[in-house]
Amino acid sequence: MAGLEHSGTRGTRRPAATPANALTDALEAIRTGAYVVDEQGRVIAMNSLTRELLGWAPEDLLGHDAHDLLHRDPHGHPLPRTQCRMRQAFHARRTAQAEEDHFARRDGSVLPISWLITPFDLVGLERSTLVLFHAWHPAEADSPPEPAATLLPELERLALLAATTTQLTSTLDVDEALRRLVTLVVPRLADWVIIDLITERDEVWRTVVVEADGTALVRHDELQGPMPPVPEESPMPLSRALRGVASTLAGPQTYQGPPDSGIAVEQRRLFDATGIHSAAIAPIRSTRAVLGALTLGRAKQDGNFNTVDLPLIEDIARRAGLALDNARLYQRQRKVAETMQNHLLPQMPRVPGLQMTVRYLPAPDASQVGGDWYDAFSLSDGSTALAVGDVVGHDLEAAAGMAQVRNMLRAYAWALPEPPSRIVDRLDEAVMHITDVAMATLILAKVEEADEGRWKLTWTNAGHPPPLLISHDGLAEYLTDGHGILLGTGARRPRADATVLLPPGSTLVLYTDGLIEEPGHTLDQGLHRLRQHAAALAHRPLASFTDQLLRRVRPAANDDDVALLAVRAPTRD
Template identity: 45%
Template structure:
């Protein structure tokens, strides 16, 4: 009679319990108070690969409990024996391993419960499951999570690098910020070697990680010079598209290695064991190298990390080339701008100053302009204008309109109103320039004064007259239509001549609408601010030059967004320069000008006759024109 028959004879409950234990889909082992195995169900035999007969009566801990590597677990550290050591409660866990008959270990999720008979502790029961499938699933999930986190980190780094590369046109500043993104995320230190075009000279930027959570430290130095024999290998390296692995040991062992001359000093000073060197190239141009190194026990860069650094290198090379193109275009634009803007003539004791602030764009060129030149009758002409547009085409149209006006004003000794009509017809019929606004003025008067302004305005903001005492008024007379509008629309409009006395030591301001109008400010408010600041500056800066006046005025108003052209004329003191006047002349006119410095003012080499005093004739309705 076996154990089952005995249980069957004893009680139906025992039969039921035995059947449950036999068919339970979990391993069940019971031990007595000394830890010897007293019962093993079939599922435990299956999980452990051991027959019940070879386990009964054996010490469960010594026979079965192991570490994950198969090593023995000290009895005092066995958490599964807690109920035998007087623990009155159940225990459970999932970080234990049992030894199979074939010498392998199986991870288990387990629970132990004290076993009591008639209120007396007689041992414990252990229920366990094979946790390998769940463990593998957890490990796979953890691996996938780690891979996703690594991928997310790489994508975030690429996004940060891309945002940086698109946000700056300063190669050195970009280099500093780029290396701070890479250290310590990709290495313990990183270096950027930037070479000048067609040269082995350049700058080296290095950022190294620091301890205790400090920010990475940036260093700068010239790129180490290369001997002649080392340049050819470096050319091949930088002209390639693939990154290069190197180690401190390799560079120390082979002083003739391509990177030894440039990189051994980095390892000597910064430490490190391995590095990746990425060439910076774009559009068949080489700009230098990016080096990212690891020190200490950190492993060399993985293939995925090298692929990432290679991508960052390509993006950096493209950004470097874009910076090159930007600066080339900016240089061309600046040259064009300076050639289009006029140098200021020196006329007796009159003092002039001009400023040009380009729109906030890469090309820095537009349709605003100022002009000042001597006419054939000896009068000084002043012009401020704005052709529709903010690009190179607008600048070209501006040059057309400016040159037409110069030619007409020089060739025809006529009132400004007539010159404006001629210009309107010429622009309409001989040019594709769009409409333009401008002020054309003649500064009339003999040496010593009095002086008078004779002008017309073609749809442009009015000139501002500021007296020496700080009184201000806009000269709103002489207003007519925009250039290119009347003739095209056959409106028959005209430009009335206007006259205004220019007091001694007063300042006349001609400006474009960018000074007084912006998206966040109406032109009326802008005109009020201009008038206020001009008055305050005149009172506070008495005796200062007209150049100082222009600079401080622009600093106070701080225009932004649109082009700004500003032309200022400072009148001499009463009687200054007249025959017999012994007063010293004012300081020489400043050479500062937005125009190219090697250009002479128009008409500056020609001797002009003195102009007659037109004041009386002007008061009778204007001067007599021959």
């Protein structure tokens, strides 16, 4: 569609936080030197302690090969790559650690270090690697190491906490956050994980019961479900955790006595069913409330949890609580926004002789509401107005702007018995002066019955993707006439109208750009895909045609909402 004056709106949205920025914030929570490299070994993020220990400024590290810049032998000479244990682990994509190595400082000295390296994949930062290190004095090498008394060595513990923070905070889906939490803790810390969550109605739900069976994770649905209410005074471990009181150790014997609550009965059932011989239970808290409890259990694994293990489990549960709280808030906003959008979009009028159907699909990964809209309404002269538009933005402000534009369009179209181009001219002038809408695209059409039972379509296009007309026999063409500039530019250029007679049984499709635009592909490719599938579906009933068209054409990588209005002319008797 060369020469088409399409003006998209997606590039004007607010920039999102990048994965690297979020990662840098997460690394600051680690209490040792920490940095992340990409798949070429270049530094992409670091915490402030790394800079303090090594003396390098951020611009000295970011984008540079970590091995070439930092890795040295004890005398400060560059370390050949073939002799670098860290480099070997990096290329093999495996976790490794070393007690004695050396990094170059900015002042030319060398820093004796211990390090741990582990693969660290995140959405947007695939095949990255986390490096943790801490400094030591050579005299420490002569001192016998203290026995490890916790679940994991210090560097592995910090690596786990870093992974917990970054993986959980990089999703705003509650179910996905729970799935990631499970894979982080089993079988690394335990062979059972149980997550009890407190719902917004203050009910407890046993949401996750998962067992590590070798390398497989087995979900036990029969142990999940609603739980009794949280007792106010019970001293039992899970009850205390669900009140946010404390982390506690537990075992089968903990719940063998007379139960003091329904939760105690469910806990006895859990221990009996799973064979857990040792458990650690920690509250899942956000800054605002107690969200639930995390239980790690050992059945097949040897050894019992002890009190020195609790700080690590508490840290994991606390990070999980912050991530879950953010995800819940986001989903609540999405629900409110979706409800608002559904109330803003109108019901379609019944037009004798015409079939009409509409669809609205919100963006899958955004705020579930945006500026895309459709409308159809009767006019004072007996014709029917059809409209599809897109207000710049993808948030509640865009939805509010959409409502303003749509309502003003209805008022002008009803009051002014003029062609669509004149109505849109008046709308454009009003948008500039009495709304906060920055820019918008729009198609306004008028459909009316003509001679011999045929239907006439008259339209004007303000910077919007062109309508598509498909004959009953599957001939599809874009209606590129009547095209002009989008709303809100301030340019006073004359707008044109175009007219066409709808062939009997033909289908008219008005849509927004989320149906055809896809990252990495041209607009022409999206338009071709739409035309090809619409032609193939021309024989389908209108509802099936519309649903299948959305399913086939909407890009898998779509990050925009889609509004679609389809109209079918009657066939000849």
